[in-house]
Amino acid sequence: MSLLKKGDLLTSTLEHYTVVKPLGEGGQGEVYLVHAESGDYAVKWFYKSMATEAQYHAIESLVEQGAPSEQFIWPMAIVENHSEDQFGYVMPLIDSRYYQKLTRFFSGELTFKSYEKLIEACMQMVQSFYTLHLSGLCYRDISFGNLFVNFKTGDVRICDNDNVTYDHLKSVEDNWGTYGFMAPEVIVGEAPPSTATDLFALSVVLFRMLYRQHPLQGRREYEIDILDEAAFMSLYGTRPIYIFDPIDVTNRPVKGVQDIAEFYRGILPQAVNDAFERAFTNGIKVPEERLRESEWMKLLTTVKYSITYCLNCGKQVFYDASVIRDKKEVSACVHCGKPAMRLPVRMKVGEQIIVLNYDSTLMMDVLTPLDMTAYQTPFASIVQHPRHPEIWGLKNHSELIWQYTTQEGDTRTIEKNGVVPLRHGMMINFGDSMGVVRF
Amino acid sequence: MTENYGKMGARDLHLFFLIDASDSMKYGGKIETLNNAVREAIPHIRDVARDAEGTIRVHALTFSTGARWLVNNVDIKHFTWENIQPKGVTDMGRSFELLADQLTTEFENIRGYQPVMILLSDGLPTDDYEKGLEKLMATTWGKKAIRIAIAIGQEADMEVLQAFIGDTFRGELKPLQAKNASELKQYIRWASTAVSNASINPVKAAVPMPPTADATVDMDDLDW
Numbered sequence: 001m002s003l004l005k006k007g008d009l010l011t012s013t014l015e016h017y018t019v020v021k022p023l024g025e026g027g028q029g030e031v032y033l034v035h036a037e038s039g040d041y042a043v044k045w046f047y048k049s050m051a052t053e054a055q056y057h058a059i060e061s062l063v064e065q066g067a068p069s070e071q072f073i074w075p076m077a078i079v080e081n082h083s084e085d086q087f088g089y090v091m092p093l094i095d096s097r098y099y100q101k102l103t104r105f106f107s108g109e110l111t112f113k114s115y116e117k118l119i120e121a122c123m124q125m126v127q128s129f130y131t132l133h134l135s136g137l138c139y140r141d142i143s144f145g146n147l148f149v150n151f152k153t154g155d156v157r158i159c160d161n162d163n164v165t166y167d168h169l170k171s172v173e174d175n176w177g178t179y180g181f182m183a184p185e186v187i188v189g190e191a192p193p194s195t196a197t198d199l200f201a202l203s204v205v206l207f208r209m210l211y212r213q214h215p216l217q218g219r220r221e222y223e224i225d226i227l228d229e230a231a232f233m234s235l236y237g238t239r240p241i242y243i244f245d246p247i248d249v250t251n252r253p254v255k256g257v258q259d260i261a262e263f264y265r266g267i268l269p270q271a272v273n274d275a276f277e278r279a280f281t282n283g284i285k286v287p288e289e290r291l292r293e294s295e296w297m298k299l300l301t302t303v304k305y306s307i308t309y310c311l312n313c314g315k316q317v318f319y320d321a322s323v324i325r326d327k328k329e330v331s332a333c334v335h336c337g338k339p340a341m342r343l344p345v346r347m348k349v350g351e352q353i354i355v356l357n358y359d360s361t362l363m364m365d366v367l368t369p370l371d372m373t374a375y376q377t378p379f380a381s382i383v384q385h386p387r388h389p390e391i392w393g394l395k396n397h398s399e400l401i402w403q404y405t406t407q408e409g410d411t412r413t414i415e416k417n418g419v420v421p422l423r424h425g426m427m428i429n430f431g432d433s434m435g436v437v438r439f
Numbered sequence: 440m441t442e443n444y445g446k447m448g449a450r451d452l453h454l455f456f457l458i459d460a461s462d463s464m465k466y467g468g469k470i471e472t473l474n475n476a477v478r479e480a481i482p483h484i485r486d487v488a489r490d491a492e493g494t495i496r497v498h499a500l501t502f503s504t505g506a507r508w509l510v511n512n513v514d515i516k517h518f519t520w521e522n523i524q525p526k527g528v529t530d531m532g533r534s535f536e537l538l539a540d541q542l543t544t545e546f547e548n549i550r551g552y553q554p555v556m557i558l559l560s561d562g563l564p565t566d567d568y569e570k571g572l573e574k575l576m577a578t579t580w581g582k583k584a585i586r587i588a589i590a591i592g593q594e595a596d597m598e599v600l601q602a603f604i605g606d607t608f609r610g611e612l613k614p615l616q617a618k619n620a621s622e623l624k625q626y627i628r629w630a631s632t633a634v635s636n637a638s639i640n641p642v643k644a645a646v647p648m649p650p651t652a653d654a655t656v657d658m659d660d661l662d663w
Contacts, residue, residue, distance in 0.1 A: 103490040226583045258448025
């Protein structure tokens with residue numbers, strides 16, 4: 001860390017900055033904490049060899065474009081000093097009190113507060129890249145090193161945005177990216193990075209969030225002693241095989257040593273397993289077959305609303321009606337091994353099944369799972385009757401006017417902050433859709 | 440929420456230091472700087488390991504008259520550095536052989552990332568280094584390693600160091616020449632952290648760049 005020194009002065013079209021201290025270094029430059037009148041920021045200062053005219057214009061264009069969403073730690077302005085040939089850019093500071101690298105989840109150091117928060121992080125990533133892609137941009141290097149997470153809330157920050165480019169790359173000559181996340185066609189040099197290759201990387205990130213293990217690291221990876229470039233080429237480029245490929249069984253998880261995905265495959269809703277099978281069979285080779293962000297969002301909504309608690313041990317499990325129908329019984333809890341005593345309270349809205357737990361918070365994605373921002377807008381929550389704790393209700397947090405019919409046959413209207421007392425078999429009219437409650 | 444109900448099959452990175460501890464390292468504060476530089480690099484290597492699914496395991500051997508192990512297979516989390524006391528000639532070849540022996544006997548059925556081997560020397564080998572290097576390169580772990588060489592001062596045999604590096608990073612890498620204490624620290628830090636990171640999180644078509652020394656060396660900074 002030596003490009004800039006404490007006290008160095010930098011200037012942008014916005015304001016002046018004083019270098020406070022180095023924060024880190026990467027392949028293209030060094031990152032510094034800087035102080036300005038309006039607050040503290042981060043500056044990425046490029047190595048001389050990277051401070052090219054093309055880079056300057058690329059950053060300029062990103063600044064002009066503006067951040068697609070608050071998750072992106074986006075270039076705010078180009079910064080310069082007295083030197084003729086060097087520059088950097090200023091960006092918001094990631095608050096390290098709250099945000100940690102996602103890698104810490106996989107190294108086992110940190111974990112999410114609950115499954116809801118893990119899903120929230122996944123949804124924020126999906127929505128962020130959706131918004132980025134919608135602007136005609138592609139990220140090129142989606143990988144754990146560029147993703148920061150607040151493990152308590154599931155909030156996401158995406159850094160290293162100087163590689164973002166318009167989705168019209170033609171040349172494959174300067175293909176690059178992180179092995180394990182790069183799409184096969186990028187690795188073998190058949191196609192440049194694009195939105196479609198971002199979607200591949202995103203599917204890897206999501207798989208790892210939900211199953212922990214890498215979708216292409218099974219027996220074939222396990223049996224390689226040293227992972228060198230040739231190994232990466234084969235595992236991720238020329239012969240990528242999904243660990244749960246329905247036909248090719250040569251790359252299955254290895255029992256006892258590299259098998260954690262088997263566990264999560266056993267507990268996640270079947271719809272999730274099916275979606276990833278699509279993503280990593282047809283979706284590996286044929287970019288058009290990859291799942292779009294809206295499909296991931298819908299799937300994550302399904303996962304989120306299938307979370308429930310084991311009645312014996314209190315740990316989080318997933319409710320999957322299709323599995324119960326097939327087996328004709330409620331599976332034993334994966335944590336304590338005892339049978340969950342009864343089915344959770346649940347509500348069906350359209351095709352979606354929403355499990356209603358004592359602490360459930362429902363968002364607007366209950367009604368509109370394909371709307372990419374609905375997961376952020378409050379819809380309802382579960383509340384307990386203050387004087388009759390055996391009575392549970394669904395509280396309206398939305399602007400929608402709900403209607404339901406009481407046991408006595410009266411029609412009631414529920415506005416914002418009103419509560420519907422829940423009972424088995426009841427129907428709630430949310431306007432455009434109906435919810436059917438089952439105990 | 441994330442109790443583990445299985446294993447991820449994480450790999451470790453093995454990081455090897457091969458250090459010249461011959462008599463000449465006594466002069467000009469070279470060995471003191473080296474001891475200090477490795478010590479300074481430790482927290483930064485730990486940071487790299489913190490972001491990895493496995494860990495980084497450190498091995499270090501010295502060569503002077505003969506070669507010997509200083510530490511073997513120690514998790515970076517628990518790693519401390521004992522000062523090296525230089526004495527004797529430069530049996531570099533012997534250190535390659537010693538390393539080759541360990542890689543043959545103790546690395547069977549071990550899974551890992553591409554190992555990183557860092558050779559530090561200030562002089563000319565006094566033994567048959569070619570024979571040793573041949574033996575090292577005949578091992579899978581030696582051949583597949585990312586091999587970095589750092590020359591301490593002007594007297595080191597750059598050809599020998601280049602031979603050690605071989606085809607690392609597709610043959611694009613040259614020995615680094617540390618002309619003063621600050622450069623030596625920078626190079627040791629780079630080799631042990633940036634290169635380790637490049638092995639654990641490999642990026643296609645990107646060779647981690649060694650810290651670039653200023654083109655014009657301030658003669659006051661020229662210690663060795």
